[in-house]
Amino acid sequence: MDFKLTGKIVDESGEGLMASVFIHELGKGTAADIDGNFEINKLRPGNYHLHVTHLGYKSLSQTLTIQDADVEFSTTMIASAIQLESLTIEANPFKNGPLEQSQTILVIDRDYIEKNNAGTFANTLEKLPGISTINTGVGISKPVIRGMSFNRIMINDRGIKQEGQQWGADHGLEIDPFDVDRVEIIKGPASLMYGSDGMAGVINISPPAFKQDGEIEATVTSMYRNNNDMFSNSASIAGNEGDFVFGGRFTMQDFADYRIPAESFNYAGFVLPIYENRLKNTAGSERHFSVMGGVKKQWGYSTLTVSRFQQKAGIFVGAVGVPRSYNLRPDGDSRNIDIPRQESSHMKVIWNNSIMLDDKWLELDLGYQKNIREEYSFPHSQEVAPDNPFGNLALSLDLDVFTANARISQQKSDKGQAILGFNTQFSRNRHSGFEFLLPSYESLQGGIFYFREIKFRSNLIFNTGARIDGAYHDIQEHLQPIYRNSRPTGEMDQRNPDIQKSFINWSASSGLSWVFQNYFNLKFNLGSAYRIPTPIELSSNGIHHGNFRHEVGNANLGSERSYQADLNFAYSNRKVSINLSPFIGYFDDFIYLAPSGRFSPLPGASDLWEYRQNNAIFAGSELSADFNIIKNIGFNIGVEYVDSHNLNTGLPLPLTPPFSTFASIDYRLPLESKILDKMRLFLEGKLASDQNRVDRNERQTAGYKLLGAGISWNTILYKQKIQFQISGQNLTNEFYLNHLSRYRLLNLPEQGRNITVNVKIPISIR
Structure with a gap:
């Protein structure tokens, strides 16, 4: 009935x-x-x-x-005059509101993403406090949460963990920024619900809400960025016909070599030229598509999504081998993608289900991913035989991943709810190419968890839970033939032995959320998490060109364990919202990649970096505040600081973000006309301090100041709404080094002045 x-x-x-x-x-x-x-x-x-x-x-x-x-x-x-206060948090799988969350969570919607679209998904997030990015030129970036990245951050796309060689700093996220409707970022340990890769946090990419019956909408979005002559075009459609829901999107993006505010750079005592301020061979192209179809019924919904991300990106010629003047000369075509370069393809098939079972809900997510990443460079004569069958294919990594997640939730009257869930994942990686970095392997992981939420009162909620996981890695031995002057020596170099390792471990967390005097919310979360060492940490032994170094794994690594505490104090009224989030974490046997201070014996390499395990502490705080005290004027400020400390060496850990402050002011003009409607003017700036807290053999980085501004408005032309935005980044064309940029190792600055133009046309078909 x-x-x-x-x-x-x-x-x-x-x-x-x-x-x-x-x-x-x-x-x-x-x-x-x-x-x-x-x-x-x-x-x-x-x-x-x-x-x-x-x-x-x-x-x-x-x-x-x-x-x-x-x-x-x-x-x-x-x-409330605070825009983000209108967003509902759905960051956990339990479908709660913001009160139930005991962790620090950031929520952004499509409006924020479109306003801050920087060409990649990760760069779109870096204005948020506590979020940084590791960049390799333009078009390749990955997020950092509270100083941690790689396999300590989990990216969930439509309920499935994104798997795409995320251990590499030069391996960007295969996510189309135009195909993201809503993002929920959990900062702090989230291993309880998601598994060991959620030690630093989780970034949830949620699908857009279904259209209502009989509704069909489309959008066309275009973007141009003048620094690297980037052209982006994306078209989408979504609708609902008799409770059959569907959607689709296609995106294409092309960019040229990017410009930097420098005419030369210094490397290893040599001054080398930058012609016409363009960094040679940093152009790229991308093609993405996604299609979704399913049903929405009284019992829930079931949808199938198929997507594919393709990218071809050049790597600065000086990042593979030693940069020389002759290979830095322009080739006459700034859009040419030459060697060295990387090509990646990521396909996903995701089946999402939400099914009513009497008084319970079953959420079942199944996924298959295929990630192919190829790196092309010219071989050295010491590396290959005369009949080299790989040509210029230096490295190919072919990864297949099968994922299954299930959760059953039950409401316990008005006193909270209980969740029982499990996650499992099987991965298979194969490699080829004339170089070696990561061996072939197979990996099986799985875990089960229980979560309980208890509402003592409507304004005081407690939650707790526990999880147990197991994993097995089967890593194959790799023997690399040794050549000299293109002639085989008959000798073999064992880059890694056969490795079979099993792991089993637990995690647990508890937290509370207390609202008092209606305006104050105090949240506290305490958790112990762990992380399983990855095959790359156990067995790598080769040149990672995008990082400009030789990386060596350690087969004796064990699981790392963390004990973390997270506090969030929030004050919010109609015109003011303030959030302060201090945190601290102790890591037992923290795994990290550190410079050894030795040069690699391999040709075309530079420094040798090793995976190590030491005890460490991460601590810091984030502050965000929004003020709308004066009508139509909004002011926002975000401050972040993180300090890492290696307890064995007494030094900071490498790649720790510097102290930084981001501020913006927004003025909404009281205009209502067909030509100019909802006009906004905004001014923003970022201040990053010197980063002198570095590991041994890691370079210090000077601080910098960045200035940006923009204007946006809506226009109605022949009854069609059109949204415009023009914005500028690094308007002063400042020369600065990003401490987390891979090209910082070559003393290369970041992008210079950049003007961005966005046009969006929403089309209501029915």
Whole structure:
């Protein structure tokens, strides 16, 4: 038997609001009418999570139980001038609201992503406090959370862990920034729900909400960036026909060699030229697509998504081998992608299900991924035979990953809920090419967890949980033939032996969230997590050209263990929102890659870096504040600091981000016309301090100041809405070095002045 949900949404004065009302598990919702009344029909008995949102008001999240009668729900929304306060947090798999979360969480939506789109998904996030990026030129970047990256950060795309050789600093995320609707970033240990790779945090990429029955919409977005003449075009469509939901997107992006504010650079005592301020062979091209189809019914929904990300990107010629003047001369074509370069392809097939089981909900996510990454460079005569079958293919890594995640949640009346879940993953990696870095291997991992939420009062919530995991790595031996002057010597170099290692371990966490005096929210989270060493950490032994170094693994590495505490203090009223988040973590047997102070014996290499294990401490704090005290003017500031300390050497760990501050001011002009509507002016700046806290043999980096600004507005042309934005980055064309950039090792600065133009056309088909 079916029932209906009715209700009324009003503001503090009792006036009706045309708010959006949404049932998360069903992907089903409606909009209230002008008086605030709404109705949702055809609901089965069960437990649901209801979300109410309206621009300019704090979002609401409510657990809803339907038993044997229709349900009426009415609520009053609280006005807020803070934009992010209108977002509902869905960062955990338990479908709770912001009160239930005991961890520090950042939420951004499509508007934020489009405003800050920097060409890659990771660079779009770096203005958020606590988030940095490791860059290899332009087009290749990956996120850093509180000083940690690689396999300590989990990227979840539509419920499936993204797997794409994430251990490499020069291996960017295969995520189309135009195909991201909403991102939820959990900072701090999240191994309980997601597995060992969630030690530093989790970045959840959520799919867009389903369209309502009979609704079809499309968008066309274009972007141009003048620094590297980047052209980006993306088109999408999404709709719902009789509860058959569908969507699709295609993106193409091409860019030339990027410009830097320098005419030369110093490497190993030599002054080398930069012709026409362009860094040779840093051009690239990308092609991405995704298609989704499924059904949305009373029992839940089931969707299948297929996507593919393809990128071809040049690597600065000086990053492979020793840079020389002759190979830095321009080739006459700034868009040419020459050797050395990398090519990557990432295909994903994801099946998402949300199914009602009486008073429980089953969430089942199944995924298959195929990641192919190829690096091309000219072989050295010492490396290959005269009949080299690989040509210029230096390295090819072919990774297949199968993933299955399941969770069953049950509401415990109004006193909280319980979750039982498991995750499992099988990976198989194969390699080829005339060079060697990572051997072929197979890996099986899996875990089971239990989570319990207890509501002592409506404003005081406690949660706790535990997890146990196991893993097995089977790594194959690799023997590399030795050649001299292109002639075989008959000798073999064992780069790594056969390695079979098993791991089993546990993790646990507890936290609470307490709201007092309506404006204050205190959150505390305490957890112990672990991380399994990856095959690259156990067995690598070769030149990692994108990092300009020879990397050597250690087969004796064990699991690392962390004990972390995270505090979040928030104050929020209609015009002010302040969040302070101090954190500290002790890591037992922390695994890291450190410079050895020795040169590599391999041709074309530079320094030799080794994987090591030492005890370490990470500590720091983040501050974010939004002020809308003056009408139509918003001010935002974000401050972050992280300190890492190797307890064995007494030195910091390598690649620790510097202290930095980001601030912006936003003015919304009170204009309402067809030509100029919703006009915004914004000014932003970033200040990064000197980074002198470095590991032995790691270079220090001077601080810098960056200035940006922009303007955006809407126009209606022949009844069609068009959104424009023009923005500038590094407007002063400052010469600066990014401490986390891989090209910093060559004393190469970051991009110079960059002007970005965005145009978006939303099209309502039905």
